[in-house]
Amino acid sequence: MPRSRVARLADAQVAAALAQVRAELGIPTEFAAAAADEAATAARTGPLDVPGRSVARVDATDLPLLTIDPPGSMDLDQALHVAPAGDGWTVHYAIADVGAFVVPGGALDTETHERGTTCYGPDGTVPLHPTSLSEGAASLLPDQDRPAVLWRFDLGADGEPAAVHVGPATVRSRAQLAYPQAQRMLDEHEPGALTDVLAGVRAVGRLRERAERDRGGVSLSVPEQQVAADGHGGWTTSFRAVLPMERWNSQLSLLTGLAAARLMLDSGVGLLRTMPPADDRDVARLHRTAAALEVDWPADEPYPHLLRRLDSAHPAEAAFLDAATSLFRGAGYVAFGGSDGAAPPTGSAARHAAIAAPYAHVTAPLRRLADRYASEIAIAACAGSAVPEWVRAALPGLPSVMGRTGQRAAAYDREGTDVVEAAVLAPRVGGTFDGVVVDRRDAEPTRGELVVRHPAVRARIEADDGADLPLGVPVHARLAEASVPRRTVLFRLP
Secondary structure, three states, X not given: OOHHHHHHHHHHHHHHHHHHHHHXXXXXXXXXXXXXXXXXXXXXXOOOOOOOOOOOOEEOOOOOEEEEEOOOOOXXXXXXXXXXXXOEEEEEEEEEOHHHOOOOOOHHHHHHHHHOEOEEEOOEEEOOOOHHHHHHHOOOOXXXXXXXXXXXXXXXXXXXXXXXXXXXXXXXXXXXXXXXXXXXXXXXXXXXXXHHHHXXXXXXXXXXHHHHHHHOOOOOOOOEEEEEEOOOOOEEEEEEOOOHHHHHHHHHHHHHHHHHHHHHHHHOXXXXXXXXOOOHHHHHHHHHHHHHHOOOOOOOOOHHHHHHOOOOOOHHHHHHHHHHHHHOOOOEEEEEOOOOOOOOOOHHHHOEOOOOEOOOOOOOOOOEHHHHHHHHHHHHHHHOOOOOHHHHHHHHXXXXXXXXXXXXXXXXXXXXXXXXXXXXXXXXXOOEEEEEEEEEOOOOOOEEEEEEOXXXXXXXXXXXXXXXXXXXXXXXXXXXXXXXXXXXXXXXEO
């Protein structure tokens, strides 16, 4: 059979498998007509007055904001500007004001509660909002006046906020940058105002990373697995290291989420993103994993300190970092001050263990339902005004909505990757691959997970000889199975 015909068949198999995943998970592929019409009308007529919002929108189009996102992004939630101010910094962080386009209780609002979050798959996204808004009228695209929720941080020399303000504004981004482009501009010292802003992002990002370390927070630096169509009827997989610019930009988002949580707790109304402390049993298991991998972990060293000094370029340390993700489980949302009168959480119940502080999701309202409500609470809290009733009424139900839809989105991402991995490997069943065993089951040490760099896959592995899998050690594994319809890949260790 000609190769082009084989490629078309493989692509059709992948498309069918991904459609089956969406059907099984109940992921909607089309918007209801009433919701789509409502979005199109809002995109055409422009931003509305948000019901119950007592703060007037200000004109901030003079701010030379820019956006930094993954290549090809059109749903631009955030725009930023960073400038030196005395011995500190002034940070402006603009968030898309989705509340100015969605009528509470309307058809679009109802559908976004069903969707909860944008779902990402190999063959495209299933957006939270119709693209007329998410990639159009509500997106912070360059050279367009857009409604935004504008945060201002006056930071001291240590990167800690001395003053915080948030309110509705009209903004105009001056440039749309992709992460690799922004990193290159910094690395090559490209002259100009844009690079000056990027240098500020770097400086503040480093200060905030230091603050994260000081409070006991941790960010895992594990290479990201990517899957994509290759443009020739096939698929590719790769591991991509996180660029420094991504880390620094994420620290600005984190700064905003920390400030929002503080405003919420002080006002008594809020929606926090929480995570319980790591279970002692998981920490003990991770200590055993460290010993097996010969990773030096003194008994008195807190795990956040250890994770920061490891390098994923080393196989054993990469395997340990992969295993360490088990510490960060149980994330959820806690709502308080809503129509049910729930009291604010206290102590560890109010904290996100990985961040080591109370935290709120506010920076991605185009892609995450909770952020639209959280932003509205922050605006009211900063102004000392009442939170709109439509927000308070929805608060009690949001944790379950976000939990259900977040799990669905994660399952779609995971199963979609399984489909593509099987498609990439199917022609090579019986072949041998170099990889590293990054996990093995405590109860069944002959079974675990293998990471192969070329092509980039993570899959099950079993030892044929009954011996324990060698954790964190390079191995030569035989590909025993790769099925697109069953979404399975299995390696065996001879």
